[in-house]
Amino acid sequence: MTFLEKQTDPTTPMHWNGDMQADYFYSNGVAGDKFFKHLMKKDTFLASMCPECGVVFIPPRLYCEDCFCGIPDENWVEVKAQGVIRTNTTAMMDAHNEPLEEPVVMALIEIDETDGAMLGRIKTDMLGMDLTGMMVKAKLRPKKEREGTMKDILYFEPY
Amino acid sequence: MSRKVCVIGIGHTDFNSITPDVEWKELMYESCQKAYVDAGVDPRRDVDSFITCAEDYLEGFSIFDEFVPDQIGAVLRPCCTVCGDGLYGLGTAYMQIKTGLMDVVSIESHSKISDLLTMGDILLHAFDPIFERPVTGPVERPWYGGSPEYPKEDPKPLVGSTKEKQRVHPYFLAGMEMQNYLSTTGTTEEECAEVVVKNKMNAFFNPLADYEAKISVENVMGSEYLFSPLKKLDISPNVDGAITFVLADERTARDLGADPIYLSGFGWSSETPWLSTRGMFADYATKASQMAYKMAGITSPRKQIDVVEVDDRFSYKELQHLEAIGIARPGEAGQMLMEGELARDGTIPTNMSGGSLGIGNCFEATGMQKALEIITQLRGHAAKRQVSDAKVGLAQAWRGIPSGSGAVAIFERGGA
Numbered sequence: 286m287t288f289l290e291k292q293t294d295p296t297t298p299m300h301w302n303g304d305m306q307a308d309y310f311y312s313n314g315v316a317g318d319k320f321f322k323h324l325m326k327k328d329t330f331l332a333s334m335c336p337e338c339g340v341v342f343i344p345p346r347l348y349c350e351d352c353f354c355g356i357p358d359e360n361w362v363e364v365k366a367q368g369v370i371r372t373n374t375t376a377m378m379d380a381h382n383e384p385l386e387e388p389v390v391m392a393l394i395e396i397d398e399t400d401g402a403m404l405g406r407i408k409t410d411m412l413g414m415d416l417t418g419m420m421v422k423a424k425l426r427p428k429k430e431r432e433g434t435m436k437d438i439l440y441f442e443p444y
Numbered sequence: 445m446s447r448k449v450c451v452i453g454i455g456h457t458d459f460n461s462i463t464p465d466v467e468w469k470e471l472m473y474e475s476c477q478k479a480y481v482d483a484g485v486d487p488r489r490d491v492d493s494f495i496t497c498a499e500d501y502l503e504g505f506s507i508f509d510e511f512v513p514d515q516i517g518a519v520l521r522p523c524c525t526v527c528g529d530g531l532y533g534l535g536t537a538y539m540q541i542k543t544g545l546m547d548v549v550s551i552e553s554h555s556k557i558s559d560l561l562t563m564g565d566i567l568l569h570a571f572d573p574i575f576e577r578p579v580t581g582p583v584e585r586p587w588y589g590g591s592p593e594y595p596k597e598d599p600k601p602l603v604g605s606t607k608e609k610q611r612v613h614p615y616f617l618a619g620m621e622m623q624n625y626l627s628t629t630g631t632t633e634e635e636c637a638e639v640v641v642k643n644k645m646n647a648f649f650n651p652l653a654d655y656e657a658k659i660s661v662e663n664v665m666g667s668e669y670l671f672s673p674l675k676k677l678d679i680s681p682n683v684d685g686a687i688t689f690v691l692a693d694e695r696t697a698r699d700l701g702a703d704p705i706y707l708s709g710f711g712w713s714s715e716t717p718w719l720s721t722r723g724m725f726a727d728y729a730t731k732a733s734q735m736a737y738k739m740a741g742i743t744s745p746r747k748q749i750d751v752v753e754v755d756d757r758f759s760y761k762e763l764q765h766l767e768a769i770g771i772a773r774p775g776e777a778g779q780m781l782m783e784g785e786l787a788r789d790g791t792i793p794t795n796m797s798g799g800s801l802g803i804g805n806c807f808e809a810t811g812m813q814k815a816l817e818i819i820t821q822l823r824g825h826a827a828k829r830q831v832s833d834a835k836v837g838l839a840q841a842w843r844g845i846p847s848g849s850g851a852v853a854i855f856e857r858g859g860a
Contacts, residue, residue, distance in 0.1 A: 287477040292465040300464070303504060311573040343720065344575045350716050372627075372724070374619030375672045380564030380580075380611040391579070391616045393719055401720040404576045413672045417627055435578035 453483025487517025531811030619671025635778030647802025683804020711735025715848025811841025
């Protein structure tokens with residue numbers, strides 16, 4: 286320490302208890318709106334295909350990150366809400382370092398007929414196991430309850 | 445451009461799990477003052493430009509750069525904050541000097557992570573808000589004395605499935621990546637555990653380290669699975685501290701009578717933020733290292749580099765990064781470790797400092813911690829952990845969960 290004066294009594298250091306209010310209203314964007322408005326009516330996903338390299342993006346985007354070109358309307362494709370687990374983990378700890386009441390199996394799911402993947406929860410009792418390669422499909426909310434957010438995908442389950 | 449850039453001063457605080465006795469500005473002041481004394485410069489007269497590296501959310505400030513100048517000697521001087529790992533600041537300083545715009549530049553980065561009570565939430569804030577973050581669960585407002593409208597008994601859930609009550613810790617992403625790494629390379633959990641044992645043992649010989657320990661592979665393997673296959677001891681614990689470097693062009697370094705360590709190569713790269721299309725093999729490190737090797741004229745890294753510090757904030761990351769930067773062939777870093785090649789007397793001593801597993805996770809100062817060790821080694825000041833005849837060293841940085849960004853710096857002793 287480069288100061289001559291230091292705190293030496295461990296009972297005296299004080300602090301100010303700060304709180305950062307940080308709430309947002311995130312726009313889905315053109316691509317996101319299209320995906321979620323579709324999901325409110327159908328039991329399938331929408332993906333978008335790059336007109337130059339043919340990569341099929343899900344979550345869909347309006348542009349290709351490799352070719353840096355726009356993806357036109359006619360390049361959107363409807364795909365099944367199912368896929369194969371690329372990798373997964375069984376989470377035991379919550380964001381505040383406390384044990385989760387129930388372990389949560391999180392996975393990256395490669396969506397069929399696309400080159401992309403979606404983050405999802407897996408409903409399974411195979412806790413702590415490597416589920417790579419497992420085929421899973423999305424369990425969606427009943428249509429009348431859908432609100433056009435990721436909450437409409439309740440979880441993925443093996444089929 | 446023939447100007448050579450070198451490190452002429454280093455300074456750092458002690459690293460501690462908590463630092464309730466000092467504020468973050470005092471940490472910064474201490475490390476800067478030490479670096480200026482080490483370099484033999486007066487910041488108010490001799491330092492032309494000041495760079496800090498910090499992330500607003502981790503600091504708990506908006507527009508953090510406005511809070512910087514006073515404690516580093518930069519009031520009414522050229523000063524900027526790079527929102528990223530400290531190694532990115534090093535690259536920025538390199539460019540300022542290389543172009544001839546500045547002669548002497550200081551770079552500071554630090555961690556006061558113990559001030560942050562909601563680290564998990566803040567890191568989850570770095571996930572895509574539309575498609576990814578909601579999957580992790582609802583935001584619950586923890587009760588730390590603020591927001592009376594959301595009491596502890598009735599926190600207001602903002603996002604996430606209505607059926608979920610708790611939010612998953614962001615380190616789940618490291619668990620997923622580790623599983624992918626193990627299954628695709630054939631590396632074992634035991635080999636990852638060996639990284640923890642090695643680095644925590646190395647930390648005994650580094651006075652900077654806060655998490656040295658004599659543990660066994662069995663201890664690591666027996667620790668709790670938090671994000672399988674990632675266990676509690678595979679994860680670097682948090683630490684507070686600050687690190688500052690002073691860089692200068694070769695001529696100024698000579699005039700100051702410094703013992704220069706040359707920054708001979710630097711590279712950086714960013715992956716796509718989308719988990720959807722992102723690779724899981726630390727491609728950011730591969731790209732950054734290739735750029736740095738080219739600049740430094742390194743064609744055979746394993747032969748030409750004497751000492752290496754790579755990001756090891758999760759045990760598997762050390763092995764993954766060694767493979768990504770071409771020190772190990774794909775899938776062979778674990779084997780190199782088991783054969784003792786990463787030890788002090790091995791062919792490529794790695795994380796002699798103790799790494800993040802032995803020192804602690806110092807967040808945006810992590811890359812600087814890696815570079816600090818390399819400079820100390822090249823100066824020959826590493827005492828019992830000194831690698832003999834170390835002339836060329838590499839420091840690699842990763843920005844941490846959930847990022848796919850990183851940088852690589854090559855340092856050389858005695859002329860690049």
